[in-house]
Amino acid sequence: FGYMIAVGQAHIVDLFVPGLGGKTDPVGPSPLIIHREQLQRVVQPWMEFTEKIMHSREAIASLGWVREMWGYCIAAANLGIKHRLLKAYQFEGGSIGNHNKQLAWPVPPTPVTAEGPIVAGVNMPYYLFHYTYGIEYSIEGIAVELQVGEWSLDKRHYMSYPPPRDFTAPPQCAHDRAHILRALYMNASAALPFWADAGARADPSRYHKFSFRETDARAHEDAHVLLGTGPWSLMGKVGRSSFRLDKLWVLGNGWLVAQKGHGRWGVVDNVITFEICSVQLLVKPVMGAAG
Numbered sequence: 001f002g003y004m005i006a007v008g009q010a011h012i013v014d015l016f017v018p019g020l021g022g023k024t025d026p027v028g029p030s031p032l033i034i035h036r037e038q039l040q041r042v043v044q045p046w047m048e049f050t051e052k053i054m055h056s057r058e059a060i061a062s063l064g065w066v067r068e069m070w071g072y073c074i075a076a077a078n079l080g081i082k083h084r085l086l087k088a089y090q091f092e093g094g095s096i097g098n099h100n101k102q103l104a105w106p107v108p109p110t111p112v113t114a115e116g117p118i119v120a121g122v123n124m125p126y127y128l129f130h131y132t133y134g135i136e137y138s139i140e141g142i143a144v145e146l147q148v149g150e151w152s153l154d155k156r157h158y159m160s161y162p163p164p165r166d167f168t169a170p171p172q173c174a175h176d177r178a179h180i181l182r183a184l185y186m187n188a189s190a191a192l193p194f195w196a197d198a199g200a201r202a203d204p205s206r207y208h209k210f211s212f213r214e215t216d217a218r219a220h221e222d223a224h225v226l227l228g229t230g231p232w233s234l235m236g237k238v239g240r241s242s243f244r245l246d247k248l249w250v251l252g253n254g255w256l257v258a259q260k261g262h263g264r265w266g267v268v269d270n271v272i273t274f275e276i277c278s279v280q281l282l283v284k285p286v287m288g289a290a291g
Helices: 008-017 036-054 057-079 176-191
Strands: 133-139 151-153 230-236 240-250 255-258 259-270 271-276 279-283
Touching: 008 057, 036 057, 151 176, 176 271, 230 279, 255 271, 259 279
Parallel strands: none
Antiparallel strands: 133 151, 230 240, 240 255, 255 259, 259 271, 271 279
């Protein structure tokens, strides 16, 4: 795990075992394959170090929600337990993270079957698909981050009920993990007769509707000039906070794309509005003699 790197929390580890900082393995331990005898040795100190972390304000502030994971890492390292790290052990990635890392399964046009893999003789090159991050897309297939997409597959949606049996297909150009995970869900729901039907509340299209979806920028005297332009650099202040947006592109269907992420734009009460990176701007283009 990228957030379990030893150097980053060495000063915290040294609070509990002086000199151990920087020597822990980035394991977590989820997922982990371990000998039973080693697990029996580590389980008690794992709990004890976790409890010590929970009583340290400095450790809590630094480690956040992965405190129990660091409890394991400290306990294992203190016992001399070393871990073999395999890149092929698990695949982890949402619509943004690891988008260049391929699962190497073909994108399935239909769910996998109970008789075998999606395509005979073609297997995933990872032992596990560690489904951590939400997989979020706009209806055009733009991968979005830090927000729920118009097409959304996130395990957090289904804490109380399962995904629907007929899960809406992702945009065609979505990354492979969206198509594969949907296919696996559909395979499971088809194979399990007791799979509950959650109805409309499980529909993945219900979670979010992006603003400015209906804006017709071409019909506005100023907005049509901005449509399709970039890259722009914007900077200034909103209240006491400064902002800077570089490499900003103003695209169709209400999309803004900048170096820091995605945003939305459109016309509200005849005023051009940008919303990106928690900044809302009212924009008035001033054109030169060349138009």
